[in-house]
Amino acid sequence: MVKTEREVVQFQQVDKVFNNEIIALSDFDLSIREGELVCFLGPSGCGKSTALRMVAGLGEATAGSVNVFGNHPKEMIKETNDIAFVFQDANLLPWRTVLDNVLLPLELRGGDKKEHKKEAIRVLEMVGLKDYLKAYPRQLSGGMKMRVSIARALAAKPKLLLMDEPFAALDEITRQTLQMELLDIWQKENMTILFVTHNVYEAVFLSTRIAVMSARPGRLTSLIDIDLPFPRQLSIRTDARFTEYVDLASEKLESGNEGRELV
Numbered sequence: 258m259v260k261t262e263r264e265v266v267q268f269q270q271v272d273k274v275f276n277n278e279i280i281a282l283s284d285f286d287l288s289i290r291e292g293e294l295v296c297f298l299g300p301s302g303c304g305k306s307t308a309l310r311m312v313a314g315l316g317e318a319t320a321g322s323v324n325v326f327g328n329h330p331k332e333m334i335k336e337t338n339d340i341a342f343v344f345q346d347a348n349l350l351p352w353r354t355v356l357d358n359v360l361l362p363l364e365l366r367g368g369d370k371k372e373h374k375k376e377a378i379r380v381l382e383m384v385g386l387k388d389y390l391k392a393y394p395r396q397l398s399g400g401m402k403m404r405v406s407i408a409r410a411l412a413a414k415p416k417l418l419l420m421d422e423p424f425a426a427l428d429e430i431t432r433q434t435l436q437m438e439l440l441d442i443w444q445k446e447n448m449t450i451l452f453v454t455h456n457v458y459e460a461v462f463l464s465t466r467i468a469v470m471s472a473r474p475g476r477l478t479s480l481i482d483i484d485l486p487f488p489r490q491l492s493i494r495t496d497a498r499f500t501e502y503v504d505l506a507s508e509k510l511e512s513g514n515e516g517r518e519l520v
């Protein structure tokens with residue numbers, strides 16, 4: 258039986274060493290509260306994905322612990338639908354329509370098919386794809402594929418959404434549109450989101466809090482509360498406070514990486 262603590266994610270003095278030599282994370286300590294949108298910001302290879310994957314039960318800490326709602330992530334994945342993951346690649350099945358791609362995880366879970374279809378259509382409407390239910394992935398743009406991937410994650414009504422550089426492969430305009438849409442969804446669906454990026458602007462635009470990481474071995478070097486109002490419009494990027502946060506995050510990023518190994 259899983260517990261339901263309000264502390265959503267807890268990293269406690271986590272070390273992660275691969276193949277007995279690559280230290281991906283060292284003494285990583287962080288608590289994420291319900292309703293936060295936290296970005297892991299750090300240079301390439303600093304262990305952002307490794308940290309995120311551990312929250313999804315993909316990989317164990319070498320030392321220390323990772324908990325989700327007070328439970329081991331693997332237990333959460335096995336017993337609940339509270340955690341969903343969105344990767345950089347949309348990972349859609351080409352032979353299934355948009356609707357059927359979103360339905361897939363619900364089908365695997367079993368239950369009322371009519372309810373599943375209703376929920377799949379609801380989330381596809383939310384990401385602006387209600388006119389594409391019968392389309393196939395090959396007929397979609399990169400941004401639309403990512404919207405399907407997000408809808409598929411939302412269909413299970415997760416309490417915690419994990420996103421690993423989901424917009425990195427998209428052009429700037431599409432990326433900005435999806436960032437706005439994500440914030441809108443986050444507010445409507447009452448979720449906690451953990452988002453990996455190495456883009457400072459993206460981190461400031463999306464976050465309630467930024468966790469800045471140093472280059473390998475990845476450590477948490479600073480936490481920055483982003484006190485900018487929601488809903489955030491694209492025009493906020495020209496606001497002086499936005500620029501100050503970008504400067505602050507860039508400075509923390511640089512100072513945390515002086516003399517460290519950049520991969």
Ligand SMILES: Nc1ncnc2c1ncn2[C@@H]1O[C@H](COP(=O)(O)OP(=O)(O)OP(=O)(O)O)[C@@H](O)[C@H]1O
Nearest residue numbers: 275279281300301302303304305306307308455520
């Ligand atoms: N399964 C693995 N086996 C061995 N080494 C790994 C494995 N997964 C990751 N690593 C190493 O751990 C380090 C951290 O990788 P990780 O992918 O977490 O970094 P990242 O910050 O997400 O990088 P990027 O922004 O480039 O995606 C890297 O040096 C990587 O090569």
